Amino acid sequence: MEDIGLWGVPLAILAGAIRVSTPFIFVSLGEAITERSGRINLGLEGTLVFGAMTAYGVAVMTLSPWLGVLAAMAAGAVFGLVHGWICKFPKVNDIAIGIAMMQFGLGLAFFLGKPFIQPSAPKLPSIPFGGWSDVPQVQAALNINVLFLIGAALAVFLWWAFRNTRIGLILRVVGDSSDAARAMGLNPDTVRLLATAVGGALAAIGGAYLSLFYPGSWNEGISSGQGLMAVALVIFARWNPIGCFLAAMLFGGAGALGPALQSVGVTQGYYLFYAAPYVLTLAILIATSSPTRSLAGAPGALSITK
Amino acid sequence: MTIEANVPITPLSEQAGQIRPLLEWLARRAEPLAIALFAILVGLALFSLFIAVLGKSPVQLFQLMYAGGFGSWFSVQNSLSRAAPLLLTALCVALPARLGLVVIGAEGAVVLGGVAGAAIALPMIGTAPPFVVWVAMGLAGMAVGAAWIGLSGFLRHYRGVNETIASLLLAYIAIALMNHLIEGVLRDPASLNKPSTTPLPAEYMLGNIPGMDVHWGLVIGVVACIVSYILIEATSFGFAARIAGGNVRAAQIQGLPVRRLIVGFTAIAGSFAGLAGMIEVTAVQGSANASLAAGYGYTGILVAFLARHNPLAIIPVAILLGGIDASGGLIQRRMGLPDATVLVLQGTLFVVILFCETLYGRFRLFNPDLWKRSA
Numbered sequence: 091m092e093d094i095g096l097w098g099v100p101l102a103i104l105a106g107a108i109r110v111s112t113p114f115i116f117v118s119l120g121e122a123i124t125e126r127s128g129r130i131n132l133g134l135e136g137t138l139v140f141g142a143m144t145a146y147g148v149a150v151m152t153l154s155p156w157l158g159v160l161a162a163m164a165a166g167a168v169f170g171l172v173h174g175w176i177c178k179f180p181k182v183n184d185i186a187i188g189i190a191m192m193q194f195g196l197g198l199a200f201f202l203g204k205p206f207i208q209p210s211a212p213k214l215p216s217i218p219f220g221g222w223s224d225v226p227q228v229q230a231a232l233n234i235n236v237l238f239l240i241g242a243a244l245a246v247f248l249w250w251a252f253r254n255t256r257i258g259l260i261l262r263v264v265g266d267s268s269d270a271a272r273a274m275g276l277n278p279d280t281v282r283l284l285a286t287a288v289g290g291a292l293a294a295i296g297g298a299y300l301s302l303f304y305p306g307s308w309n310e311g312i313s314s315g316q317g318l319m320a321v322a323l324v325i326f327a328r329w330n331p332i333g334c335f336l337a338a339m340l341f342g343g344a345g346a347l348g349p350a351l352q353s354v355g356v357t358q359g360y361y362l363f364y365a366a367p368y369v370l371t372l373a374i375l376i377a378t379s380s381p382t383r384s385l386a387g388a389p390g391a392l393s394i395t396k
Numbered sequence: 397m398t399i400e401a402n403v404p405i406t407p408l409s410e411q412a413g414q415i416r417p418l419l420e421w422l423a424r425r426a427e428p429l430a431i432a433l434f435a436i437l438v439g440l441a442l443f444s445l446f447i448a449v450l451g452k453s454p455v456q457l458f459q460l461m462y463a464g465g466f467g468s469w470f471s472v473q474n475s476l477s478r479a480a481p482l483l484l485t486a487l488c489v490a491l492p493a494r495l496g497l498v499v500i501g502a503e504g505a506v507v508l509g510g511v512a513g514a515a516i517a518l519p520m521i522g523t524a525p526p527f528v529v530w531v532a533m534g535l536a537g538m539a540v541g542a543a544w545i546g547l548s549g550f551l552r553h554y555r556g557v558n559e560t561i562a563s564l565l566l567a568y569i570a571i572a573l574m575n576h577l578i579e580g581v582l583r584d585p586a587s588l589n590k591p592s593t594t595p596l597p598a599e600y601m602l603g604n605i606p607g608m609d610v611h612w613g614l615v616i617g618v619v620a621c622i623v624s625y626i627l628i629e630a631t632s633f634g635f636a637a638r639i640a641g642g643n644v645r646a647a648q649i650q651g652l653p654v655r656r657l658i659v660g661f662t663a664i665a666g667s668f669a670g671l672a673g674m675i676e677v678t679a680v681q682g683s684a685n686a687s688l689a690a691g692y693g694y695t696g697i698l699v700a701f702l703a704r705h706n707p708l709a710i711i712p713v714a715i716l717l718g719g720i721d722a723s724g725g726l727i728q729r730r731m732g733l734p735d736a737t738v739l740v741l742q743g744t745l746f747v748v749i750l751f752c753e754t755l756y757g758r759f760r761l762f763n764p765d766l767w768k769r770s771a
Contacts, residue, residue: 376555
């Protein structure tokens, strides 16, 4: 094996950014849709883990990872529907319901996922873009999963769709003002219900990626807060899908910092590097929030920015 | 977002006799209790359905849950021991909630409070008497916890950072920091498989309440709940917090020190969670290690919401959830259900209880303003 020395660090970070960012991309795109409709779903962490379990379980039983992804999407949509339906009622707090749904989703995933800790599931395919290089690290870094590419395409599509389609417009009207939406003859609750369901389905794809590609197994510690960080990431990305994609890449890179440094022999402060994505999220939140004005580009009806 | 403050309403005395004010007072007080009980029943019914669908007997499950949680003196003591940290972590959620803040990062304060307690005890062992060490540990744990959760409040007020997300991110950072410390400078070389700090000698362990197999943490937790209740209901500080929780703008116009209230309340809340971590070290674990992140901070969220952020109501709710937690092992052994069964029940109860918030003010029985004028 050729030794590429310290060049391995940026390469490993790039590879990590591509590999680690995919769940962030899907969860943050899902949350962006939900938040654009004026509601926040903090429960996506639970949806993500439940999606990971569902995808893994179905893939083990049917031997098809894609059926696993579809099943995870269905399960995620159901979680979103439950959240959206409950939040429709007066006096119900969408943030608190999100926390409750997160605990419920985690509990149910651990409960139903017990039999799937042992067996191994078929993995999602990836495309080797690194064939031109002789360096194994480069080949490994450019071995890109199909879901990453779908996520990137989805980000561009959503960016376009928010501006140029009827559905995108309806979503934004509902998110900016329930009253304006009602005046247009739209039912804000229905729109938010559907937006939360779509958000849940996308978040569950992120979970399917975790269990079916990287790290590629199901266990109770499969997620370390990706679902929650993605919510913060949407705020940072100003509810812009392209911004979500770029922010997800940044977070993936931060998450890969620890393992990358370890691979070249830096072991000091190993655990602190694990905290890098959380510290980065917090720093970004601090830098981009303001106590006096609401955030630029924030949907007007969103409770988290008030 | 706001969480409605529980402002007690003085019953208006009516011409129609003395019994009516009493009934009105009772009706208003009965509403939260009745709705909470209803929510618990609905939650248990849904959970039974889930268990029945899996082909297990819900009746057997509830029998085991009762037996494991409260069926014998042994299990009662077990439940009380598990309730002790929940009392403190629930306060960490309930106190900021009275100000309208949703803080869910108590786990971080527990973990760092435990590490701080263990770290400050190390140089004192052998030179200071146990009581002095406990006080020092308690103060260290509380200070670190206060700083950690207080930071969420500080960021909320000075930078407008959402406290829910910030506190949870801080919890993840805290766990990473703990791992860094107990694998590094604070590691006892003798702890091989499970990195820990040097264990406390037996005489420095916080003992049990006389006559019970329950450590003193329970007493500390109950006292903390009572103190918090007095703080909220009977001091001007607490009154100002309730006003600010009801309407921040109104509080600011009235000249209330909202920023000091927010930072102060989150810091007090964090100090309780830090204390919980320190008690885990000095009464249960004997050293700071990864077992500190056992999820007490997250169960505390459920306890606080179930108790509607009333510190006195936290006491029975924490004991109830401690009992459910304690019965997990028995259910696992006897019925072959996974240990996550308890988590499913907790999640179900949590969702249903928040859902039932929508029932407030809907029943004429609990709303004296809608009663017919008695002749």
